[in-house]
Amino acid sequence: MRLIENWFSERYSDNLQLSFRIKDQLLSIKTDYQRIDLFDTYDFGKLLSIDGTVQLTEKDEYVYHEMITMVPYYFNSKPSNVLIIGGGDGGAARRLLDLDIPGITNVEIDGNVVEVAKKYFPDISSSFKDGRVKLIVGDGIKYIRESRDKFDRIIIDSTDPVGPAEGLFSSSFYNDIKEHLTEDGIVVTQSGSPYYQPTALAMAHKGMSEVFPHVKTYCAFIPTYPSGLWSFTMASGEEMKLRDEKINNGKYFNSDILYGSFYLPEFVKNILK
Ligand code: SAM
Numbered sequence: 001m002r003l004i005e006n007w008f009s010e011r012y013s014d015n016l017q018l019s020f021r022i023k024d025q026l027l028s029i030k031t032d033y034q035r036i037d038l039f040d041t042y043d044f045g046k047l048l049s050i051d052g053t054v055q056l057t058e059k060d061e062y063v064y065h066e067m068i069t070m071v072p073y074y075f076n077s078k079p080s081n082v083l084i085i086g087g088g089d090g091g092a093a094r095r096l097l098d099l100d101i102p103g104i105t106n107v108e109i110d111g112n113v114v115e116v117a118k119k120y121f122p123d124i125s126s127s128f129k130d131g132r133v134k135l136i137v138g139d140g141i142k143y144i145r146e147s148r149d150k151f152d153r154i155i156i157d158s159t160d161p162v163g164p165a166e167g168l169f170s171s172s173f174y175n176d177i178k179e180h181l182t183e184d185g186i187v188v189t190q191s192g193s194p195y196y197q198p199t200a201l202a203m204a205h206k207g208m209s210e211v212f213p214h215v216k217t218y219c220a221f222i223p224t225y226p227s228g229l230w231s232f233t234m235a236s237g238e239e240m241k242l243r244d245e246k247i248n249n250g251k252y253f254n255s256d257i258l259y260g261s262f263y264l265p266e267f268v269k270n271i272l273k
Pocket of ligand 1: 033055056064085086087089107108109110113139140157158159160166168
């Protein structure tokens with residue numbers, strides 16, 4: 001008898017894809033913004049995909065969420081008021097709560113992502129039950145244009161620069177972001193796989209450099225994202241300096257990573273030129 005195997009594949013290029021053997025597909029919906037799929041995988045637990053690209057898995061989400069929150073946390077003045085754009089799974093907000101941030105606003109365009117996370121990732125999305133987290137279902141670009149609030153950190157935890165997230169990588173958006181940062185505040189964005197998505201990294205870096213005098217790119221190893229090497233780019237109106245403060249360990253993040261993640265391979269430096 002032949003066993004039937006089911007697989008979910010994310011295509012990186014015409015010639016390469018990463019496949020996860022799955023036990024089951026738990027959900028597939030088309031929302032006003034995107035297609036959301038949820039799989040129960042053998043190796044990575046539950047996996048959330050948007051428009052065919054992996055957003056998070058139960059097993060390795062900690063790397064992305066620690067790196068997008070903890071790295072910018074330790075620079076400049078201690079943040080107390082943080083805005084997340086995207087992040088409908090609740091993972092970034094959860095890490096900020098671990099850092100004792102008292103005020104977190106999370107603007108996610110697609111309420112369906114939040115509902116899926118609440119049902120299938122209760123631990124990760126438990127942040128939405130915390131009184132310190134204010135969830136707004138709406139477009140981050142519109143929110144930034146219309147709101148007058150200022151934040152110490154703005155975390156752009158978005159999908160890749162196609163569809164609803166495209167505008168989140170433009171210099172006009174970063175220009176609006178600047179108006180919402182406190183004096184030495186920092187904006188950080190996920191900027192894609194340097195290997196497979198060099199354009200996303202170049203867009204984020206160029207867009208931020210046109211608006212901010214200080215821009216830094218750092219990388220992390222995320223096994224379920226294209227090529228495993230992922231980039232983040234952060235910027236500020238003031239020089240970004242580490243505070244003299246004890247650095248807590250995460251599961252991936254520690255003081256070595258805080259320093260070391262800014263040492264970039266030559267091919268990544270060339271994308272930033
Ligand atoms: N860790 C992820 C990654 O890099 O693959 C990002 C995860 S999070 C689920 C991304 C979220 O960004 C999605 O839920 C998507 O709906 C949201 N998003 C995309 N464009 C947005 C916009 N313009 N405003 C607010 N949220 C947006």
